[in-house]
Amino acid sequence: MKTKALLIDLPRCTGCRGCQVACKQEYKRQAEKTTFFGGPGYQNPADLSAETWCLVTYNEVLVNGRHDWVFGKRQCMHCEVPGCASACPVKALEKLDSGPVIYHREKCIGCRYCMLACPFVVPRFEYETWNPYITKCTMCAHRQVAGGIPACAKACPTGAITFGDREVLIREAEHRIAGNPGGYVHHIYGMEEAGGTCVLHISSVPFEELGYVMRVPRSPMVAHTEPAMKAVPMVMLGLATVLGASYALRTRKQRDNQPAESGHIS
Amino acid sequence: MRRSVLNVRLSIGTLALAAIAVVGIGLALYRFFSGIGAVSNLNQGYPWGFWIGADVLAGIALAAGGFVVAGLMHMFGGERYHPLVRPTILTAFLGYLLFVVALMVDLGRPWTIWHMIIYWHHESPMFEVGWCVMMYTTILFMEFLPVVFERFRLDRPYAIWMNAAPWVAIALLVLFTFAMTQSVVWVLAIAAVLIAFEWLIRLGIIHRDPRMPTMLLMAGIIFSTLHQSSLGSLFLMVPHKLNHIWYSPILPISFFVSAVAAGVAMVIVESTASAWYFGRKVEEELLKDVGHVLTWAIFFTLALRTTDLVLRGVGTELLVFNTPSIAFWIEALVGLIIPLALLLTPQFATSGRWLLIASLMVITGLVINRMNVAVVGITSTYGATYYPHWIEVAITSGIVAAGVLVYLVICSNFPVFAHEHRRPAETPELAAGLAAHA
Ligand code: SF4
Ligand code: SF4
Numbered sequence: 036m037k038t039k040a041l042l043i044d045l046p047r048c049t050g051c052r053g054c055q056v057a058c059k060q061e062y063k064r065q066a067e068k069t070t071f072f073g074g075p076g077y078q079n080p081a082d083l084s085a086e087t088w089c090l091v092t093y094n095e096v097l098v099n100g101r102h103d104w105v106f107g108k109r110q111c112m113h114c115e116v117p118g119c120a121s122a123c124p125v126k127a128l129e130k131l132d133s134g135p136v137i138y139h140r141e142k143c144i145g146c147r148y149c150m151l152a153c154p155f156v157v158p159r160f161e162y163e164t165w166n167p168y169i170t171k172c173t174m175c176a177h178r179q180v181a182g183g184i185p186a187c188a189k190a191c192p193t194g195a196i197t198f199g200d201r202e203v204l205i206r207e208a209e210h211r212i213a214g215n216p217g218g219y220v221h222h223i224y225g226m227e228e229a230g231g232t233c234v235l236h237i238s239s240v241p242f243e244e245l246g247y248v249m250r251v252p253r254s255p256m257v258a259h260t261e262p263a264m265k266a267v268p269m270v271m272l273g274l275a276t277v278l279g280a281s282y283a284l285r286t287r288k289q290r291d292n293q294p295a296e297s298g299h300i301s
Numbered sequence: 302m303r304r305s306v307l308n309v310r311l312s313i314g315t316l317a318l319a320a321i322a323v324v325g326i327g328l329a330l331y332r333f334f335s336g337i338g339a340v341s342n343l344n345q346g347y348p349w350g351f352w353i354g355a356d357v358l359a360g361i362a363l364a365a366g367g368f369v370v371a372g373l374m375h376m377f378g379g380e381r382y383h384p385l386v387r388p389t390i391l392t393a394f395l396g397y398l399l400f401v402v403a404l405m406v407d408l409g410r411p412w413t414i415w416h417m418i419i420y421w422h423h424e425s426p427m428f429e430v431g432w433c434v435m436m437y438t439t440i441l442f443m444e445f446l447p448v449v450f451e452r453f454r455l456d457r458p459y460a461i462w463m464n465a466a467p468w469v470a471i472a473l474l475v476l477f478t479f480a481m482t483q484s485v486v487w488v489l490a491i492a493a494v495l496i497a498f499e500w501l502i503r504l505g506i507i508h509r510d511p512r513m514p515t516m517l518l519m520a521g522i523i524f525s526t527l528h529q530s531s532l533g534s535l536f537l538m539v540p541h542k543l544n545h546i547w548y549s550p551i552l553p554i555s556f557f558v559s560a561v562a563a564g565v566a567m568v569i570v571e572s573t574a575s576a577w578y579f580g581r582k583v584e585e586e587l588l589k590d591v592g593h594v595l596t597w598a599i600f601f602t603l604a605l606r607t608t609d610l611v612l613r614g615v616g617t618e619l620l621v622f623n624t625p626s627i628a629f630w631i632e633a634l635v636g637l638i639i640p641l642a643l644l645l646t647p648q649f650a651t652s653g654r655w656l657l658i659a660s661l662m663v664i665t666g667l668v669i670n671r672m673n674v675a676v677v678g679i680t681s682t683y684g685a686t687y688y689p690h691w692i693e694v695a696i697t698s699g700i701v702a703a704g705v706l707v708y709l710v711i712c713s714n715f716p717v718f719a720h721e722h723r724r725p726a727e728t729p730e731l732a733a734g735l736a737a738h739a
């Protein structure tokens with residue numbers, strides 16, 4: 036199966052937040068009471084939350100000597116080798132071959148390790164209930180199965196969100212950048228980040244100015260824990276052998292006069 | 302005459318502990334109605350905080366005394382440490398139980414914790430941590446059973462236990478290997494070594510320890526080695542969040558060695574405190590020997606951390622004046638450098654009081670270290686900040702206070718300390734039982 040992806044062409048975004056609303060509607064997530072906050076004030080809400088899985092960010096950026104609004108989109112990146120899924124002890128998070136990283140809520144124990152492990156700071160936790168779950172964007176896996184496209188992509192009126200095969204979209208992104216070198220920075224965010232993701236972003240300004248997380252390793256997160264996990268059986272075998280042998284050697288003498296020794300306590 | 306409950310005398314100290322425990326446990330119960338948000342400052346940017354640092358990382362490291370003493374004693378021939386075995390196994394066992402209770406507060410859906418048994422994910426360090434907890438708590442429980450058998454003179458079960466415990470330990474180790482590797486080759490390799498060892502003991506080719514099956518102690522040492530290091534492995538997943546003063550590929554190893562040092566320090570503090578509480582004489586000579594082990598453990602931890610920092614080129618960053626570097630220096634001075642200096646100075650090293658002070662410093666340093674890894678060194682994006690809520694601290698304090706009380710109750714009612722031991726192999730039933738199966 037071809038891996039699906041979303042291409043977010045930020046210069047085409049007008050900040051209408053149609054995707055944000057469509058996502059909320061699709062998943063019937065509660066509206067949030069928000070307050071005006073310092074910084075990019077038109078952005079609402081301030082951050083992703085347990086109720087908001089798709090967020091248009093408003094960034095004031097200096098473009099050609101004048102201040103301009105430049106928009107970003109925040110959601111799960113649907114990593115090729117997701118840190119969240121590698122971290123989860125009970126496989127509550129699963130990467131589908133078709134692209135989406137989905138959540139099996141009935142398995143989750145609520146340890147929140149996925150939140151720590153995600154390099155893009157995406158999974159959210161329902162802190163305010165006695166029976167909490169993790170929540171995040173699902174890449175609308177259920178809509179894809181039914182032959183549809185993600186709700187946010189469907190809602191976007193300007194074509195800023197394209198849904199398609201990952202390989203095709205990478206070529207498309209390269210094509211758009213090459214066709215307008217002045218209009219884009221030469222970086223497809225998500226092509227290599229965390230080992231590659233299924234949400235790809237292209238932008239007219241450097242991604243750090245849009246608040247994108249830049250401290251993301253190029254390698255999948257699991258590459259950092261793998262050596263330690265691989266060592267586990269070796270440590271076991273090594274310890275069993277060394278401990279057993281040292282005990283046998285040390286107690287050589289006791290064995291020879293065992294009867295006299297047994298029953299001796301402290 | 303003083304009043305007492307369950308043979309624990311009622312004093313200002315024990316009453317204060319009881320009060321702290323009641324408040325903490327009450328707040329912990331409240332959390333199950335209100336959600337974690339109402340009792341903590343944990344948030345979307347800081348999903349882990351005080352509880353992970355104090356209860357999980359530090360708590361488990363401080364319970365390391367159990368396996369260190371067992372290791373010294375049964376594997377490397379430190380027979381003189383034998384009087385310490387029972388008290389340290391008891392503390393480790395209680396420590397693990399407390400940790401499990403604390404985990405129930407921190408987990409979002411603790412009633413699903415058993416999912417770890419049926420949904421396997423051996424790639425996840427958290428899966429390893431979870432399994433180590435289950436396995437090692439079981440082993441500690443089995444290691445503690447002789448105390449119960451002696452107390453109630455259950456000689457028959459004692460004999461059965463002596464014979465069955467090694468096989469249970471082998472079964473747990475093999476199951477664990479399968480869960481962690483899902484490889485038949487590894488399972489066979491490890492099963493072969495363990496079964497061969499046990500067989501040689503049964504055949505009388507290797508000495509059979511009449512006090513405690515060696516296999517049980519080996520299993521304890523293996524599981525706790527893995528558990529201590531796996532807590533470090535957890536943080537290998539976050540190169541993007543953990544400050545690189547602490548983030549290092551050898552995190553599992555430095556977690557292990559520092560836990561050994563802290564575990565030894567705990568043995569010293571605990572022996573001194575319980576001797577004082579129960580009005581016994583402190584085993585000065587013995588503790589001095591433990592002090593030597595402590596010196597080596599600190600030295601080794603310090604050498605490892607220094608080498609690691611130098612090789613990763615972090616040295617210069619420690620000279621900058623900012624929160625992480627200050628946090629690092631507090632941790633290093635309190636937990637490693639000053640106690641090492643104390644222990645290497647002859648007039649301090651020979652004094653029981655200074656040994657106690659050095660041990661307390663090592664313990665404090667370890668708690669700071671684990672807090673640094675779990676909280677201080679973590680940078681979250683999008684401006685999230687975290688500072689523990691007082692209820693978080695109150696719940697942890699309550700659980701610890703409850704643990705100390707349970708320790709006192711058990712020590713006051715069971716033969717934990719050396720001079721109270723019976724001689725199991727001399728009771729006719731047990732001797733007969735052993736002979737029958739040998
Ligand atoms: S962005 Fe985060 S939550 Fe989404 S798949 Fe990647 S690691 Fe998982
Ligand atoms: S919080 Fe749930 S989904 Fe996340 S790692 Fe833990 S068990 Fe897995």
Ligand code: SF4
Nearest residue numbers: 058089172174185187
């Ligand atoms: S893909 Fe679906 S779940 Fe994800 S942001 Fe778009 S609408 Fe929301």
